[in-house]
Each structure stands twice: as C-alpha cells, then as structure tokens.
Amino acid sequence: ELKVEQNPLFLSMQEGKNYTIYCNYSTTSDRLYWYRQDPGKSLESLFVLLSNGAVKQEGRLMASLDTKARLSTLHITAAVHDLSATYFCAGKSSSGTYKYIFGTGTRLKVLA
Amino acid sequence: DAGVIQSPRHEVTEMGQEVTLRCKPISGHNSLFWYRQTMMRGLELLIYFNNNVPIDDSGMPEDRFSAKMPNASFSTLKIQPSEPRDSAVYFCASSPNTPGVRYGYTFGSGTRLTVV
Numbered sequence: 001e002l003k004v005e006q007n008p009l010f011l012s013m014q015e016g017k018n019y020t021i022y023c024n025y026s027t028t029s030d031r032l033y034w035y036r037q038d039p040g041k042s043l044e045s046l047f048v049l050l051s052n053g054a055v056k057q058e059g060r061l062m063a064s065l066d067t068k069a070r071l072s073t074l075h076i077t078a079a080v081h082d083l084s085a086t087y088f089c090a091g092k093s094s095s096g097t098y099k100y101i102f103g104t105g106t107r108l109k110v111l112a
Numbered sequence: 113d114a115g116v117i118q119s120p121r122h123e124v125t126e127m128g129q130e131v132t133l134r135c136k137p138i139s140g141h142n143s144l145f146w147y148r149q150t151m152m153r154g155l156e157l158l159i160y161f162n163n164n165v166p167i168d169d170s171g172m173p174e175d176r177f178s179a180k181m182p183n184a185s186f187s188t189l190k191i192q193p194s195e196p197r198d199s200a201v202y203f204c205a206s207s208p209n210t211p212g213v214r215y216g217y218t219f220g221s222g223t224r225l226t227v228v
Contacts, residue, residue, distance in 0.1 A: 033216040042203065043219045088155065090216065098143045098207060099168055100216065102155040 002027050002093045006103035014111050016078050021087055021106045023072040029091035032072045033100065034063050037086045046087075079110045116220035118204050124226045130192040133223045136185055137206030145217065146179055146189050147203040155203075161187065162209070194227045201225070 003026040013019050023032070034046040047056040049065035049072060056063050060083065062075045072089055086105045093099040117136040125131050137144045146158040159169040161181045169179070176195070181187040191198055201224050205217035 035216070042221050043205075043217075045216045045218070048216055098162060098209060099145075099157065099160055101157070102147075104154045 002029060002091050002101045004089060004091050004101050004103040006087075006089060006106050008106060009104060010107050010109075012109045012111060013076075013079050015080055018078065019076050021074040021076075021108075023074070023089035023103055025070050025072075025089075025091040027070075028067070029070075031092055032065050033090040034072070034074055035088040035090065035102075037088065037105070039085075043088065076108070079108075081110045081112055084108055084110045116204055116206050116218050118202075118220035118223050120223060121221060122224045122226075124228065125194055127195055127227055128193045129227075130190065131194045131198075131225060131227075133189040133202050133204075133225070135187045135189070135204030135220060137187070137204070138218055139185065140208065141206035141218075142209045143207045144181060144187050145205045145207070146187070147205065147219075148200045149203060149222075150200045158189070191225075194225075196227045199225055199227050 005024045007022050032049045035043040036046050037043045047063040049063060052067040054065045060077045065072045074087055076083060086107045088102050088105045090100040090102045093101050116138055119134045123131060143160060143162050145160040148156045148158055156171055158171045159179045160167055164181045164184055177191055179189045201222045203222045204220040207217045
C-alpha cells in the first residue's frame with residue numbers, strides 16, 4: 001500500500017523567506033493532493049496534481065509533481081504570517097480505489 | 113451546498129459509554145470517509161464507503177468501532193465501549209467517484225471526542 005512521507009515535519013521561517021516542503025510517496029499514484037489545516041480547524045483542499053510535470057500556483061504557494069521521482073513539492077515564496085498552518089499531501093492508495101493516504105503533515109510557522 | 117456536516121462538534125463522555133458520531137456528506141458524492149486525527153498518529157483513515165457500501169475498513173482499530181451508511185445522505189461512526197485512548201478529532205469527508213480536477217475530498221468540521 002502507498003506510503004506518504006513529508007519533510008520537514010516542522011518548519012519555522014521568517015517572513016519574506018522562501019522554502020519548500022517535500023512529499024515522497026512509495027508507489028504509483030495517479031494524482032496528488034495538497035491540503036491546509038489551520039489549528040483547530042478542518043482540512044481545506046489547496047491543489048490537485050494530475051500528471052507528471054504538473055504545476056499549480058495560487059498566491060505565494062506553488063505545487064509541483066514529479067511522478068518518476070515520486071515526489072511532490074510545495075514551494076512557499078516570500079512567506080507571510082497568514083501562511084502559518086499545517087500542510088498535508090495525499091496520494092491515491094492504489095488503482096481501482098478512491099482511498100487516499102495522507103502524509104504526516106508539515107507544521108509551518110511564519111515568524112513576523 | 114452546506115458542505116459535509118458533522119455532529120456533534122464536541123463530545124465529552126465517560127469511559128465505557130457508547131459514542132455515536134454523525135455525518136451528512138455532500139449531495140451527489142459517492143464516497144464517504146471517516147478519519148481520525150491525533151498528535152501521535154496523525155491523520156488515519158478508519159473506513160470508507162462507496163455508494164453506501166463499506167469498501168475498506170482495515171483502518172478500524174478494534175471491534176469497538178463500527179460504521180454504517182444506511183443511505184447516501186447519512187453515516188455514523190460508533191464506539192462502544194469508549195476508552196480514553198479514543199480521544200481524538202474525527203473527520204468525515206466525501207468525494208465524487210472521480211474527485212474533481214480542482215479539489216479532492218471535502219472534509220467536515222470534525223468532532224472533537226474526549227473520553228474521560
């Protein structure tokens with residue numbers, strides 16, 4: 001079954017800096033999702049990446065997918081405090097299923 | 113659409129009591145998922161249904177946990193008897209069979225369960 005690993009688990013960064021969160025997955029997944037969770041809140045879908053080389057951007061967040069390397073990245077550009085949250089990636093467990101496996105999450109704290 | 117609706121939002125119960133969590137998925141979504149989130153174990157998939165049928169319950173931790181989906185608009189997750197280690201936030205999520213190209217699952221607000 002698919003395993004999804006994220007790193008780092010915790011990330012503290014200064015406002016205005018750039019950083020990347022990495023999501024590695026163990027077997028083929030035909031799509032990869034990124035979610036955001038604010039403390040005490042539910043998960044909110046950010047991006048879905050469907051194919052190799054896919055890139056999606058919204059605001060200061062950009063997600064990409066490399067299916068050959070089984071790697072997705074979430075890049076943060078010029079971080080602002082409002083981006084402080086936990087970010088999860090999720091991949092499809094296996095073909096013929098609608099089951100998605102979530103990574104451990106990366107807890108991001110942007111310091112003013 | 114009101115989104116995925118879970119109730120109650122918070123539940124505090126004594127060890128040994130039965131707990132029932134409820135979920136109303138988004139109308140038209142074929143798949144429904146129950147997740148549990150804790151600091152130690154992260155986000156765990158407990159069970160998922162497709163077209164009201166349980167497809168994979170391999171994540172259900174023990175026989176004390178059971179889930180039902182009697183119709184397309186309602187699901188329950190029951191814990192009987194409850195134990196302190198069941199304390200967690202339980203999320204319900206729903207999805208169309210082909211999750212949209214823009215969005216994946218839609219999660220409910222969660223039920224924070226505390227067993228004392």
